[in-house]
Amino acid sequence: MRQALDGITVRRHDGYVAEIVLDRPAAMNALNTAMAESIAAACADIGADRSVRAVVLGAAGTKAFCAGADLKERNAMTDAQILRQRGVFRAAFGAVLGLPQPAVAAVHGYALGGGCEFAMSCDIIVADETAVFGLPEVTVGLVPGGGGTQLALRRLGAGLAADLILTGRRISIDEAERSGLVARRVPAGQARAAALEVASAIAANSPVAVRAAKRALRNGWGVTLESALDIEDAAWRTAALSGDRREGIAAFADKRAPQWPGE
Template sequence: MTDEVRYGEFVAVVHHGHVAELRLDRPKAMNAVSTDMARSLAAATDALAADPDVRAVVLTSTSERAFCVGADLKERNSFTDDDLRRQRPQTRAAYTGVLELPMPAIAAVHGFALGGGFEIALSCDLIVADATAVVGLPEVTVGVIPGGGGTQLLPRRVGAARAAELIFTGRRVEAAEARDLGLVDELVPAGEDRTAALDLAQRIAANSPVGVRSAKRAMRLGHGKDLPAGLDLEDAAWRTTAFSGDRAEGVAAFNEKRKPDWPGV
């Protein structure tokens, strides 16, 4: 573990070599996403996206009880309609910032990941949850809809019918069922979510950053396309890697029976 960089009061980034740990750090409010926190999350993801040394990002929580409980409804209770309209670009930027990270992102989830909190996790490529995790999108129970990407990301993860049931009922799903439904990708014992997610990120970071970023881009852009269009996107991503310094180093390292020293270009 090296330096900690803070983005406002509620978000911090700690670097572990080529892995960046993005910490949601508002434990007294179980990381409820206030306007300030949304602004800080957007700033942190912007900085990570622009950092060529970061090969994977792990989103963690400093709260013992929750990954993130979603929107700060106490703050919103005093909002006028105009206040809510002004806040909207801030919250959209926060969720979009996670979703558009060019390197793989992994959510380390324990306790509650509800509403916008679960949408932050859904915006990641992979979700590692521990046995205490409880996830869900309960927005319809307070008169709105999942507005941080949930109506689009959840169907892509679990299918349209299952997503409809979960969103229309707003029910909470505990860890074992969440794994069985595909809401999370890996289930680990209580208290081990952060360690497991960081270990996974380090395994990813050992690979070619050009290759991994290009694979993520091809998968993201190809989702929903017809097969020929998707294969064209794949071909473009392949060409990015095939003529890169990483490809040359990877082939050389293989033939020299050594670990590659990726140039990242």
């Protein structure tokens, strides 16, 4: 299945993996208003589809995953229009961050500003040798607004987050890998294939357990260890009392592949 929306393309793979492709390569996949609306709509549809077990967020072209907001569009806007666009952009970033299924970013080339934020909104970042990350908003009089300040703080730690955000500097794949931002590094041109492989591996597991584990990982950010362990316990109970747990243990005992009911 392939569906073209304004600025993105949505594909379905192997029945269980959905792929959202940022598809404005001539503009380095820069985020404009129409594209943001499409991303929010696509994520709403995918998030509500119980048959989707994992999501890949990738990009068309060879130069960039996403170079950030479309400043050419924004340059022609009034303050009132920029504020209206702000709500649309927040909805797009929030939709990616809020996907109930695990999301894997497939990054090549520039992932700057909103592009870096989209990648950080995913659970796992797969990047190739060409990837360059950055949050350069302060260099054009802005502050990261797609979750960048908070996601960088949580994923990179206070020191490196402040370094990147306050200087606006870019980091190569080497530093991104060392910092833990990138989970998997692959050769140039292989990010999409590798991300789809990761998503397929996720999709082969219990959908109930995977969703519950994602909730535990996300909701455990920024809370006390005691609270985080309660969050983990709730996730464990969800999985342990599900049809998936019963099928998983039965399949293990029978030495066969599980047929997940997804209940």
